[in-house]
Amino acid sequence: MRRGMALARIIGAFFLLLACAVRLAVAEAPQINGVRSGQLDDASRLVIETSQHLPISLFLLAEPYRLVVDFPASRWRVDAKAEAGKLSAPLFKGYRFGAPQPETSRLVIDLDTAAVPEQIFWLPPQDGRHRLVIDVVARGETAFRIAAQGLLANQKQGFFTIPEPTKRKAGAVPLPRPRPTPAAPALASNNAKAIKGVPIPPPRPLAANNATSRASPRWVVFVDPGHGGKDPGAISVNGHHEKDITLKAAHELAKQLEATGRIKVVLSRRGDKYLRLRQRIALARMNRADVFISLHADAAPSSKARGVSVFTLSDKASDKEAELLARRENKVDLIDGADLGSVDPEITPVLLGIFQRETKNQSSMLAGRMLMAFDDLPTRKRGHRFAGFAVLKSPDIPSVLVEMGFLTNKQDERYLLDANYRRQIMQRVTRAVVAFLEASRPPLPNVLATN
Ligand code: ZN
Numbered sequence: 001m002r003r004g005m006a007l008a009r010i011i012g013a014f015f016l017l018l019a020c021a022v023r024l025a026v027a028e029a030p031q032i033n034g035v036r037s038g039q040l041d042d043a044s045r046l047v048i049e050t051s052q053h054l055p056i057s058l059f060l061l062a063e064p065y066r067l068v069v070d071f072p073a074s075r076w077r078v079d080a081k082a083e084a085g086k087l088s089a090p091l092f093k094g095y096r097f098g099a100p101q102p103e104t105s106r107l108v109i110d111l112d113t114a115a116v117p118e119q120i121f122w123l124p125p126q127d128g129r130h131r132l133v134i135d136v137v138a139r140g141e142t143a144f145r146i147a148a149q150g151l152l153a154n155q156k157q158g159f160f161t162i163p164e165p166t167k168r169k170a171g172a173v174p175l176p177r178p179r180p181t182p183a184a185p186a187l188a189s190n191n192a193k194a195i196k197g198v199p200i201p202p203p204r205p206l207a208a209n210n211a212t213s214r215a216s217p218r219w220v221v222f223v224d225p226g227h228g229g230k231d232p233g234a235i236s237v238n239g240h241h242e243k244d245i246t247l248k249a250a251h252e253l254a255k256q257l258e259a260t261g262r263i264k265v266v267l268s269r270r271g272d273k274y275l276r277l278r279q280r281i282a283l284a285r286m287n288r289a290d291v292f293i294s295l296h297a298d299a300a301p302s303s304k305a306r307g308v309s310v311f312t313l314s315d316k317a318s319d320k321e322a323e324l325l326a327r328r329e330n331k332v333d334l335i336d337g338a339d340l341g342s343v344d345p346e347i348t349p350v351l352l353g354i355f356q357r358e359t360k361n362q363s364s365m366l367a368g369r370m371l372m373a374f375d376d377l378p379t380r381k382r383g384h385r386f387a388g389f390a391v392l393k394s395p396d397i398p399s400v401l402v403e404m405g406f407l408t409n410k411q412d413e414r415y416l417l418d419a420n421y422r423r424q425i426m427q428r429v430t431r432a433v434v435a436f437l438e439a440s441r442p443p444l445p446n447v448l449a450t451n
Contacts (some may be wrong), residue, residue, distance in 0.1 A: 044115070066111060072159065116147040120350075127212050142440075147358075170284035222268065227246060257433065266289060277330070291433055310385070312384070313388065366400050369436050373428035
């Protein structure tokens with residue numbers, strides 16, 4: 001009898017302990033305590049409040065556009081809010097919360113348009129509240145595609161941790177403010193960030209563009225004639241300036257691209273004007289360019305060096321000559337004493353890395369197509385080369401730099417001064433760009449494997 005009671009007590013104690021352990025585990029499960037949104041210059045800001053600093057994982061899905069934020073298994077504790085609701089900031093529609101797998105919690109943000117995260121950070125914790133901030137910007141279909149594919153390729157790495165600062169830095173990050181009423185058009189403030197001396201194009205109505213892009217795509221190609229104004233670029237054997245030759249070539253390329261009826265061209269400069277490299281990048285991004293083409297015709301120490309090369313961005317140069325060339329081109333920004341370090345657009349480093357990897361792949365594909373198209377040009381083909389050209393640093397636009405020839409070589413100089421030759425080379429660039437754009441539109445993922 002006594003033994004029976006002792007056994008009952010032991011069993012009772014065991015269940016009590018089990019109950020405590022379960023309760024403890026539940027209490028310690030992270031919680032999602034709030035989801036808010038607000039407008040900030042050209043970005044829409046999402047703030048997710050949690051009970052603790054959490055690792056996350058990000059995805060973008062298309063048809064319809066969605067931003068997916070995964071957390072380790074967390075509980076939904078948003079006061080008086082169901083697990084789905086509306087968000088007021090322009091680029092967001094609403095949110096949904098769920099658990100695709102027992103160990104994963106998922107917040108899906110329905111986007112109004114092809115918008116991508118550019119900034120992601122944690123605010124310093126305050127009274128036990130932890131806040132993850134994600135700033136989302138509409139940069140067009142190509143930027144969305146690059147971000148979505150880059151994030152998907154990164155999926156194998158699972159959750160990643162963004163550090164949470166302990167103290168707020170000077171110049172604190174503003175929190176969302178309520179959306180002005182009546183509701184502004186979704187992209188009205190998209191070009192709010194002006195760049196000194198650079199005209200700001202009107203915003204592209206993305207919704208309309210998306211609608212038409214499915215039926216008959218009208219891509220935006222950004223054509224950048226190298227140098228200009230107080231920066232003449234290379235000077236030829238007979239005293240011709242690179243800046244004039246690149247401008248003529250750019251106008252020819254613009255004409256050819258527009259003639260396809262499927263491409264809108266934006267030129268970085270139409271006349272003899274000095275522009276910094278980062279202004280060229282910013283203009284291309286503002287215009288939501290699908291492709292960035294910088295045109296150059298440079299000099300070499302040897303007058304024998306000649307031929308056409310297509311360059312893409314790389315930290316490591318393909319050869320010594322490429323490295324020197326990139327260094328010389330990048331010095332252009334120092335004419336005004338500009339800081340080269342600021343060429344990288346402001347994107348959270350982990351995202352910048354993910355986007356740039358994808359952009360580099362795309363840029364290489366474009367370079368390959370161009371070189372193939374150059375096959376029957378009379379000039380020498382020097383191939384696909386790479387180096388750290390600052391002007392190719394757009395994180396979300398496939399970018400190439402075409403060295404059309406060497407002004408220090410008599411034969412190349414003759415070619416570059418010949419309108420007929422420029423037309424030949426630009427016809428081939430156009431063919432390659434159209435083929436690239438047509439091929440770079442495979443359907444985007446619309447479900448995640450775990451959905
Ligand atoms: Zn140049």
